Every structure is written in C-alpha cells, then in structure tokens.
Amino acid sequence: MTTRWVSSPTILKILYMTQLVLSVSAKNNYDISTNLEPISYDLQFMLDKFSTEDEKNFNAIASIVIKAHETIDTIILHASSNLLIDEVTLENETKTVVWPLIFINDDETDFLIIQFEDNLKAGEKYRLTFYYKAQLNDNFEGIFRSFYLTGTAEEETKKIWFVGTNFKHNRARLAFPCFDEPSFKAFFKISIKHSNDYFVTSNNQREGYNYEEWDPNLWSIFNKTSKISTEAVAFAVLKNFILTENECNQSVVWSTNKENPYVKYSHYFNNKIIKIFEKYTNMTLKDIRLKNIQNIIIPSYIKKNEIIENFGLSIMWKNSDHDESNVRVRNKVEMAMIITHAICKNWFGYYISPKWLNSTWITDGLTNYYQYYIIDKAETKWRLMDLFVVENIQKIAFVKDSLNSSIPINYNIPKLGKDSTKLFEIIANKAGAIIRMISHITGDNKFKKNIKNYIKKMSFRASTSNDLFEELSVCPKSKCRLNRVMLIEVFHNWANTPGFPLITVTRDYKNNKALIYQEPYRIDVNTNRKNKYWVPINYAQRKDDFINTTVTHWLSPDYISLTISDVDKNKWAIFNKQQFGYYRVNYDNQNWQMIIKVLKSNQYQDIHVLNRAQLIDDAFNLAATSRLNYSIALDVASYLHQEKDLIPWIPAFTGLLEIHKILVNTKYHENYKNFTFNLIKNMMDSIGYDSLPNDDYLTEKFQSLMISFACQMGFNDCHEEAPIRLERWLNNSTIYPRPEDQLLCVGISYADEDTRQRIFNKSKEMMHGQNLVNTLLRCRNKNISSNSLNKLFQRPLAQSSLQQILLIVSDEYVDINIVIDNLIHKFEKIKCTFLTTSLKLILDDIFKNIVKKMSTQEQILKVCLK
Numbered sequence: 001m002t003t004r005w006v007s008s009p010t011i012l013k014i015l016y017m018t019q020l021v022l023s024v025s026a027k028n029n030y031d032i033s034t035n036l037e038p039i040s041y042d043l044q045f046m047l048d049k050f051s052t053e054d055e056k057n058f059n060a061i062a063s064i065v066i067k068a069h070e071t072i073d074t075i076i077l078h079a080s081s082n083l084l085i086d087e088v089t090l091e092n093e094t095k096t097v098v099w100p101l102i103f104i105n106d107d108e109t110d111f112l113i114i115q116f117e118d119n120l121k122a123g124e125k126y127r128l129t130f131y132y133k134a135q136l137n138d139n140f141e142g143i144f145r146s147f148y149l150t151g152t153a154e155e156e157t158k159k160i161w162f163v164g165t166n167f168k169h170n171r172a173r174l175a176f177p178c179f180d181e182p183s184f185k186a187f188f189k190i191s192i193k194h195s196n197d198y199f200v201t202s203n204n205q206r207e208g209y210n211y212e213e214w215d216p217n218l219w220s221i222f223n224k225t226s227k228i229s230t231e232a233v234a235f236a237v238l239k240n241f242i243l244t245e246n247e248c249n250q251s252v253v254w255s256t257n258k259e260n261p262y263v264k265y266s267h268y269f270n271n272k273i274i275k276i277f278e279k280y281t282n283m284t285l286k287d288i289r290l291k292n293i294q295n296i297i298i299p300s301y302i303k304k305n306e307i308i309e310n311f312g313l314s315i316m317w318k319n320s321d322h323d324e325s326n327v328r329v330r331n332k333v334e335m336a337m338i339i340t341h342a343i344c345k346n347w348f349g350y351y352i353s354p355k356w357l358n359s360t361w362i363t364d365g366l367t368n369y370y371q372y373y374i375i376d377k378a379e380t381k382w383r384l385m386d387l388f389v390v391e392n393i394q395k396i397a398f399v400k401d402s403l404n405s406s407i408p409i410n411y412n413i414p415k416l417g418k419d420s421t422k423l424f425e426i427i428a429n430k431a432g433a434i435i436r437m438i439s440h441i442t443g444d445n446k447f448k449k450n451i452k453n454y455i456k457k458m459s460f461r462a463s464t465s466n467d468l469f470e471e472l473s474v475c476p477k478s479k480c481r482l483n484r485v486m487l488i489e490v491f492h493n494w495a496n497t498p499g500f501p502l503i504t505v506t507r508d509y510k511n512n513k514a515l516i517y518q519e520p521y522r523i524d525v526n527t528n529r530k531n532k533y534w535v536p537i538n539y540a541q542r543k544d545d546f547i548n549t550t551v552t553h554w555l556s557p558d559y560i561s562l563t564i565s566d567v568d569k570n571k572w573a574i575f576n577k578q579q580f581g582y583y584r585v586n587y588d589n590q591n592w593q594m595i596i597k598v599l600k601s602n603q604y605q606d607i608h609v610l611n612r613a614q615l616i617d618d619a620f621n622l623a624a625t626s627r628l629n630y631s632i633a634l635d636v637a638s639y640l641h642q643e644k645d646l647i648p649w650i651p652a653f654t655g656l657l658e659i660h661k662i663l664v665n666t667k668y669h670e671n672y673k674n675f676t677f678n679l680i681k682n683m684m685d686s687i688g689y690d691s692l693p694n695d696d697y698l699t700e701k702f703q704s705l706m707i708s709f710a711c712q713m714g715f716n717d718c719h720e721e722a723p724i725r726l727e728r729w730l731n732n733s734t735i736y737p738r739p740e741d742q743l744l745c746v747g748i749s750y751a752d753e754d755t756r757q758r759i760f761n762k763s764k765e766m767m768h769g770q771n772l773v774n775t776l777l778r779c780r781n782k783n784i785s786s787n788s789l790n791k792l793f794q795r796p797l798a799q800s801s802l803q804q805i806l807l808i809v810s811d812e813y814v815d816i817n818i819v820i821d822n823l824i825h826k827f828e829k830i831k832c833t834f835l836t837t838s839l840k841l842i843l844d845d846i847f848k849n850i851v852k853k854m855s856t857q858e859q860i861l862k863v864c865l866k
Contacts, residue, residue, distance in 0.1 A: 032111075035072055038179045039065040039125065040187040040224070045175075047136075047237050048193050048217040050145050051161045056135045058143075062176040063129040064186075068120040075120070075128065078173035078180035079112035080142075081105050085177070087131040088114060093124060110173050110180075130177045140308060141166050142174025148256070148299045150240075163237040164296070164315045166308045168349075169360065169413075169424060172230035182353035182360075183462035185227040192220045194237050201254065201294060202235040203312035226289045227460060232350045234310030236296055245292075250274055250285060255297040261327050262318045262335060266295045269339045272378050277343060280374070280448065281455050288351040288459075293343060307338045311350040314342040329697045330704075333375075333382055341371040352455065355462035358412035361495070362468050364424060365409065365431025366451075368392070369439075372432075382697045383647070388436065389579050389610050390650040394617045397429040398584070401500055402523045409434065410465055410495040433582045434494050440549045440580035441487075441536055442475040450474050465495050481551055490534040493557065494582070501533045501583045502627075503555070503576075507591055509569040514539075516562040516575075518555055521584055525625055532557030536581050537564070541571040546608035549580045572598055574607060579614040586622055592632050599639035612648040616640075620655030630659070640679045646702040649683075653709050660713060677715055680706065689721050689743065711742035722746035730758050 042063040049055045066075070079085070085105075090098040103114040120126060136145035144166060147159040165175070173180040191210075192200050200220040210219040225233075241254040244263055251270035255263050270293050278284045285292065290312040300317035307316040316338060348370075349363040372392070376384040400406065409431045413423050439447040454463075454471040466488075473487040480487055502521035507514045516537060520529040535555040540546045555562045567573055572594035575585045587595070595615065598604060604612070619636040622628035633655070640652055656676050663669040687703050695703070711718040726747030748759060 032076055032078070032179055032181060032184070035070040036066050036068045036075065036120070038184055038186040039067055040189065041065075041176075041178070042189045042191075043176055043233075044191045044193070045143070046193040047143075047163055048195050050136055050163055050237075051195060051198070051239070053159075056138075056145060057133060058136060059131075059133055060176060061129065061131055062178070063127060064178070065125055065127050067125045068122055071119050071122045073116050073119045075114045075116075076111050077114075077177055078110050078170075079105060079130075079177040080110055080174045081107050082174060083130075083132050083134050083177065085112075085130055085132040089129045090116060090120075091127045091129075093126075098126070110170075112177055132177075134175070136163065137174060140164075141171045146298075150256075160239055162239065162298070164308060165234050165236070165310060167231045167233055168309070169231070170357070172233065178230045180230050181356070182229045182231060183355045185229050185353075185460070185462075187227060188225040188233055190222045190233070190235065192235060192237065193217055194220065198237050198239045199241075200235055200237050201296070201313070203232075203290070203294065203310060205291065228311065228350065229353050229462075231353075232311035234313040236313070236315060238296065241296070246271055250292050252292045252294040253297065254294065256299055260297065260299075260318070262297055265327075265332055265335045266297065266339065269336045269378075270295070270343070273336075273340045273343050273374055276374055276377055277347065277370075280452075281347060282452055283347065283351070283455055283459075288346060290346060293346075295339070295342075307342060309342045309345050309349075311346060314339075328691075329695065329700050333379075333697055336375050336379065337371060340375050341367055344370045344374065347455065351460065352458045353462050355464045356412065358410050359462075359464050360413070360424065361409035361411075361427045361431040362463055362465065364428035365435045368428045368432030369435040386610060386647050387650075388432070390613050390617070390647055392429055393433045393436075393579070393582070394613070394651055395654065397426075397433045397582075398500070398617075398621070400426045401430055401498070402521055404522060404524055404527055406498040408496050408498045410492075430582075437494075437536070437580055437582050438472055438491065440578075441480055441551055442472065443479060443550070446475055446479070447472070465492065469495075479550065481554060490554075493534045497531050497533060499529065499531055501531075501535055502586060502622075503535060503537075503583055504586045505573065505575055505591065506588045507567060507569070507573065509590065512565065512567055512569050514564045514567045514573065516553075516555055516564065517560065518583075523625055525627070533583070535583060537562070537575065538577050538580075539564075539567070539573050539575040540577050540608070540611070541568055541573050543606040546577050546611065549577045574611050574615070576611075576614065578608055578610045584618045584621065585614070586618070586627060589632075592636075596632075596635050596639075599636065602642075604639055604642065609645050609647050612643070612645075613651050616648055616655060617651035620651065620658065624658065634659075634675070637679065641682055644683070644686075646698045646705075649702060649705065652679075653705055657709065657712060673713055673715075676713055680709065684710065684717060689717075689725070708742045711746050718743065718746055719750075723750065726751065726755070730755075 042061075044061040046059045050058065064077075075090075083105075085103065088100050088103055090100065092098060098116050098118050098120070101115045101117050103112060105112055114128075134143075136143055138145065140146070142165070143163060145161060145163050147161045149157045150160055167175065170180050172178050179186075188204075190202060190204070194200055194217060196216055196218050202222050204222045204225050207221045207223045210221055211217070222235075236254075238254060240256055242256065242258045244253045244255070244258055244267070245251065246267050251267045251274075253263050253266045253270075257263075274285065274293065292312070294313040296313070296315045298315060298317045300319065307314050318335075344367040345363065348366040352363075354360045354363055369388075372384040372388040375382065407423065407426070409427045411423070411427065442450065450471045453474070454468060457471065458467055469488045469491040472491065473484045475484070475487060477483055482490065499520050499522065501518045504517045504519070505514050506517070516535075518533065518535055520527075520531040522529060533555075534557060536551040537553040537555055538549060538551055553562060553564055573587075573591060574595065576583065595607075598606060599612070599615070607615070615636055619628060619633040623630045623633040637652055637656065640649070643649065643652075656679075659672065660669075660676070663672050683702070684706060687699060687706065689703075689707060691700060691703060707718070711722070722743050724747075725743040729744060748756075751759065
C-alpha cells in the first residue's frame with residue numbers, strides 16, 4: 001500500500017482513511033461504488049523515448065471529467081501501483097481547485113483512494129487530473145513494449161521496438177488511473193507524443209498532428225471516441241509498417257512486408273467474416289461505431305498464431321518466413337480463427353460489454369462459440385462445428401472442468417494476474433459449450449433470432465447473465481418442454497454450477513424402459529461433490545433419429561433419477577444426440593455391447609459421427625476413472641480400422657496414447673502396439689506420409705495427428721520414413737519444419753555426427769531458424785537438444801519468445817538435466833530479459849514442470865542451490 005499526504009492531516013483524518021482502506025481490503029470488495037461516474041477522459045501519453053533498449057519509462061497526464069451522484073469527500077477509482085503519481089488536482093465547474101488531502105494506492109484491490117478537504121457536491125461535474133510516470137510493460141499488458149527482428153540470415157539482425165495496448169480484463173489501470181470496470185463507459189480523447197520516425201494508429205480517427213519547431217517529436221491527436229469502456233481504448237506506435245486497405249476500406253492491414261501472404265488472408269477473412277456477421281446480427285460496423293477492422297501483423301518466429309484483441313484494432317504475430325508456396329491450409333484456418341474471434345469480440349465484448357467481471361463469460365462464451373460457427377458458414381469443408389465438439393468441448397472444457405478446482409462460468413474473478421488469465425481461458429471454453437447446448441435446446445433459427453434481439457436490446461450497454469437469459473429463453477414450450485421462467489432457471493443453473501454431470505443409463509429391457517441417473521463427473525471419483533444440474537435428455541435408436549436434437553425429457557436437480565418409457569429393447573440406445581448436451585454418458589453392459597456390435601458392422605455410420613466421437617471419448621475417460629472396464633473402452637475403439645472420418649480419431653488418438661503411457665514399460669505393450677497399429681494401418685496406407693497440394697484441411701490435420709501418433713507409438717513405418725524425411729528437408733530449402741513434425745524429430749534423434757552438422761548449418765541458412773529450434777528442442781537426442789538450447793540463448797529474444805522456449809524445454813521431451821544446466825548457466829540472461837514480477841511468474845511455471853520430472857538428489861540440489 002502506497003500512501004501520500006498532500007497536506008497536513010489531523011488525527012481524525014488519519015484514522016478515517018486507515019479505517020476506510022482496511023474495510024475495503026477486509027471485504028475483498030473489488031467493485032467501485034456508483035456514487036460517481038466518469039463522463040470523459042483526456043489522455044496524454046509521452047512515448048517518444050522507448051526505441052532504445054533501456055528506456056521503458058514514460059510520462060503521462062490523465063484528466064477525467066466526473067459527475068458526483070452523492071455528496072462525498074472521497075473518490076475511489078483504479079490505478080495499479082506501478083503508476084508513480086506526482087500530482088493530483090480536482091477542479092469544479094468554475095475552475096476552482098479542490099485540493100486533495102491524501103491519496104492511497106491499495107495493492108490488493110488496485111484502488112486509488114483520494115480524500116479531499118472539501119466535499120464534492122451531488123449533481124456537479126469535476127475535472128480530476130493526474131500527472132504521473134510509468135514503465136512500458138514487457139508482459140503484453142497495459143501499454144506494452146516489444147520488438148521484431150529485421151535482417152536476413154547473412155545480415156546481423158536488428159531489433160525494431162514498437163508499442164501496443166492490451167486493456168482487456170482490468171488492464172487499463174496498468175496504464176492510467178481510471179474507473180476500470182466495463183459498466184463505466186465514457187468518451188475518450190487521446191494524444192500521443194512519439195518520435196517522428198514512428199507513426200501511431202488507433203481504433204478512432206485521427207484529428208491531426210501537433211509539433212513544436214524546437215522539438216523533433218510529434219503529437220498524434222485523435223478525435224473523441226463514442227462512449228466506450230476503458231478496455232476498448234486501443235492504439236499502437238509503429239515503425240517501418242506498410243498500410244494496405246481493401247476497396248471499401250472495411251479491412252486495414254499494417255505489415256512490414258506487403259508481400260507477406262498473411263496480408264492477403266487477413267483482408268480475405270476480414271471481408272468474408274464481417275459480411276456474414278453483419279447479416280447474422282443485423283448490425284454493421286458503422287452501427288457499432290467502427291469505421292474498419294485493423295490488423296497489425298508483427299513478424300515473428302516463435303510467438304505465432306497469437307493475437308491481442310482490441311476494439312477494432314488487433315495485434316497478431318505471424319511467421320514472415322512463409323511465402324504462398326509453403327502456406328498450408330492449416331495456416332489459413334489458424335488465420336481465420338484468430339480474425340473471426342477478434343471480429344466477434346467487437347460485437348459481444350465492446351458493442352455490448354459485461355457489467356461485472358462475473359459476466360465476462362458472456363463475451364468469452366459467445367465469442368468462443370461464434371468463432372467456430374461463423375467460419376463453419378464461410379468454409380463448410382473445414383467442418384469447424386464438428387471440430388468444436390472434439391477439440392473445444394472434449395479436449396479442453398471437459399478436461400479442465402472435471403478437476404476438483406473447477407469453477408462456474410458465472411464466477412467473479414477479482415484481481416488481474418497469472419491465475420486469472422488461466423481462469424478466463426477455462427471459462428471461455430466451457431461457456432462456449434453451454435452456448436452451443438442452448439442453441440440446440442431452442443433450435444438454431446430461434447437461437448439466432450434471440451441473439452439478434454439481445455444485441456438490439458443491449459446495444460452500448462453493460463450486460464449480465466440475466467439480460468442474456470431473458471432473451472435466450474424465448475422458446476415455445478412445445479419445442480423446449482419448459483416455460484420461459486423454468487428455462488431461465490435452467491440456464492442460471494448451468495452458469496452458476498461448477499463442473500458437469502455424468503448420466504448413467506440403465507435399461508429395463510423387459511419393460512422397454514430406461515432409468516437415467518445423474519452425478520457430478522470428477523476425475524477424482526472419491527470427491528464428495530453434490531452438484532446437480534438441469535440435464536436436457538434425448539436419445540437415438542436408429543440412423544434418422546440423430547438429425548433432430550430436440551429435447552424430449554429434462555432431468556431436474558430436484559430428482560435423483562428419471563424413467564423414460566418406450567425405449568425399444570431390441571435396439572441400441574445412444575443418449576445425447578450429436579453430443580449437444582454438456583455431459584458424459586455411461587450405459588449398462590448390455591447396451592454397450594449392442595453399441596459395439598453396430599460399430600463393428602458395416603452399418604457403423606448409422607451412428608452420427610459426433611456420437612461415434614462421443615462414445616470413444618466417454619469410454620476412454622470412464623475407463624480411466626474406473627467407472628468402466630478398459631475391455632469395453634478398447635472394444636469400442638476396435639471398430640476404428642474401418643473409420644474414415646477424422647472426427648472420431650481425434651479423441652481416439654488421445655485415449656490410445658494415454659493407455660500407451662501406462663503400458664509402455666510392461667510386458668503387455670507389444671500386444672497393445674500391434675492392436676493400435678492394426679487400427680490405424682488402413683488410414684496410414686490411404687493418406688500416407690506426404691502431403692499433397694490439394695489436400696483439404698481435415699486430411700492435412702489427420703495426417704499430422706497420425707504421424708505424431710505413429711512415431712510416439714514407435715511404429716516401424718515412422719522409423720523407416722524418418723531418415724527419408726530428414727534427408728529431403730536437408731536438401732530442399734523450401735520445406736519448412738513444423739514444431740510438431742515427429743518424423744523430422746525421429747530422424748534427428750538417430751542422426752550421425754555429419755548429419756547433425758548439416759542440420760545446424762541448415763538452421764543458419766534459415767531466417768532465424770526458429771521453427772527448427774522448436775523441433776530440435778523436442779527431440780530426445782541429448783547432443784541435439786543441448787546444442788539447440790545453447791544456440792537459442794545466443795540469439796536476441798523478446799520476453800514472450802524466451803518465455804515460450806523455457807516452457808517448451810521444461811514441459812516437453814528434453815533431457816531434464818540439459819534443462820536444469822542451461823537454466824542455471826543462462827540465469828543471468830533470463831533475469832535481464834524479464835521484469836522482476838514477470839520473472840517470478842514464469843519461473844513458477846517452469847519449475848513446476850521441472851519438479852515433476854526430477855528423479856535424483858543431485859537434480860534437486862542443483863535447483864535448490866540456485
């Protein structure tokens with residue numbers, strides 16, 4: 001806590017302020033009072049000195065017009081303790097200065113508490129001005145500084161620094177004192193001082209420039225914004241970037257090389273996705289008060305496919321080594337995904353903002369869902385909505401949400417930090433899954449209409465869960481089988497309850513009935529959780545049943561079980577059609593056997609592809625938690641030798657590899673290896689190891705997963721193909737290694753000394769060679785990995801790049817001794833790259849990963865002594 005007295009205090013004032021701060025901290029109340037509101041901000045940032053290595057400091061002035069709704073003598077707003085405030089002034093409407101007595105910065109809540117000698121009167125406006133210093137952030141938060149590298153393999157690389165903003169999720173307070181909650185909206189006027197060889201772009205139109213003859217620096221001044229929240233403020237200070245626009249100026253791209261193929265893809269997907277989304281929502285860019293969508297493409301060799309999303313202005317990192325010839329379909333999909341996510345965020349995160357932090361799930365959930373949904377409409381061959389189920393729900397949401405630490409999506413994350421960022425990611429995936437479930441409950445057409453009404457009703461307002469559910473609950477009872485009041489209760493139940501259910505179906509074959517029982521699903525089966533859910537039920541017994549996902553029954557939290565009649569005893573029954581519901585399903589043994597029988601037959605496609613994926617995922621996970629015998633799970637998977645669709649293979653690869661890890665050092669592994677080889681052999685023969693120019697996205701994706709699986713399982717095909725692939729790569733300058741290229745990694749692991757030298761020579765020829773380094777680090781050859789790590793630390797690295805590398809080496813297959821030795825020997829360089837706070841956070845993650853892999857006393861002593 002930082003305290004500064006501006007004038008001499010009385011004992012009573014000291015006691016009052018001390019009590020105020022203690023009461024705020026004790027309550028853990030992170031919300032600002034509504035006894036006043038911000039009307040407008042005038043922000044001046046002096047960013048003219050950041051282009052040198054050691055200069056991170058900047059000066060700033062933040063002037064806020066506020067209106068008091070009550071008579072008060074204390075103002076509470078947000079400011080991070082990294083803001084070094086020199087002076088605070090308050091002027092009333094007659095320009096009379098009201099001097100502050102004291103201001104206190106509470107580190108726990110980020111509250112800046114300012115007390116004045118005189119009261120602020122209800123109904124009057126005041127101008128609150130701060131003069132302060134701060135540092136540019138190195139962790140991509142607040143106003144951050146980073147760099148990209150220029151030069152070729154033959155030239156010495158040079159750092160070019162730039163500045164960007166990331167104010168979402170309470171990060172504006174890192175840059176300026178403010179009312180940093182999404183519900184507080186105001187007008188913003190922004191001015192930025194910068195070197196004349198840099199330029200500034202913002203999500204608002206430029207008003208003009210200002211400069212003094214004696215000063216070589218410029219002021220870029222921007223028009224006043226519409227009413228927005230603090231997290232919607234965005235700008236970037238750039239050097240050597242080129243502007244390209246599309247014909248209607250809706251898409252603007254800044255890049256260092258206009259020939260970069262991602263410039264073209266950025267325009268293509270911006271145009272396509274904006275049109276689809278405008279039509280879907282009945283709201284244009286102009287309606288949400290944006291002139292265009294701007295993408296800033298930063299050349300990068302490690303921090304790829306990442307994006308910082310701002311209102312109308314996003315910063316993304318893409319590999320500039322790529323030209324059109326080596327851009328895969330996968331690269332285009334990744335580009336489409338990050339662009340679509342950013343575009344959706346403009347509607348669901350800024351045009352409509354969450355009222356409180358526990359409402360951010362609405363923004364993140366809708367954006368997560370529509371990111372897949374909209375691209376699925378734009379590029380149907382990519383099958384993004386099918387992939388949403390196996391990748392977003394099964395692989396991420398279910399895994400995170402089955403831990404004892406799971407949280408509800410309607411969760412109030414009070415304070416910004418490393419843990420809060422992870423929680424936002426978990427909430428986004430689960431919320432997206434629940435949004436998809438609601439769309440199936442109401443039907444896609446009704447859901448679309450309800451979303452349009454929600455957007456229209458909440459435009460430029462702050463939304464809560466209840467606001468969303470009021471609109472989404474509009475559904476005929478004949479369709480949803482519950483009235484509107486009950487549907488709202490259902491939706492709140494899913495938003496406020498952590499985890500998800502497992503339903504167990506026990507059939508009464510004699511009476512054509514099925515008993516449905518629910519329990520909370522946890523990996524730890526001994527956890528005593530009593531959460532109950534409103535579970536939407538439907539089931540299929542023949543091929544045509546899977547098309548309609550209408551809910552036929554509801555299992556209420558008030559009842560332990562539900563009995564369903566008219567379940568044909570002679571047919572298999574599969575519950576949760578197209579896995580529309582956010583839950584797992586187990587069956588009695590006889591029903592499992594009936595399902596397995598049809599899977600093994602040539603009618604296996606009678607079961608919907610998403611349910612085939614569901615059966616595999618549920619079976620492996622139920623077996624892993626001792627809820628199902630592994631013999632049933634493997635029997636379910638045994639049909640895969642005839643499966644030609646990628647979707648069921650995604651959970652299959654995951655489940656089969658988990659069993660491989662259990663059996664790898666046992667006498668059973670060879671038989672298991674033969675079993676898995678026979679499953680995948682047909683697909684391996686069909687697709688092969690070489691990608692073709694006309695391969696579609698799913699073929700390319702399956703091939704990558706298949707090769708990785710084959711190499712991890714140790715199949716002979718992989719070991720025979722690996723040296724061929726390595727030799728081809730060494731002799732062809734146009735082939736770029738992928739970090740996940742297991743074939744290349746296996747080839748490197750068995751390379752002789754001459755081949756190793758050729759590999760490192762090859763890396764010098766490549767522009768920064770970062771993809772190669774990532775691949776080498778994952779290889780299990782000690783010499784290769786150690787040399788790669790040494791080469792890595794000799795290069796100029798941004799903090800984000802070094803962070804990613806450190807996490808790779810501590811979490812992948814690198815020899816743990818190499819990791820420990822390099823961390824110790826290179827510790828001073830690591831220390832110099834990171835800020836003190838960032839260093840602690842990243843080292844926490846690294847050493848957690850290292851500790852898991854340590855097995856000797858010598859290793860433990862090395863780490864502890866350092």
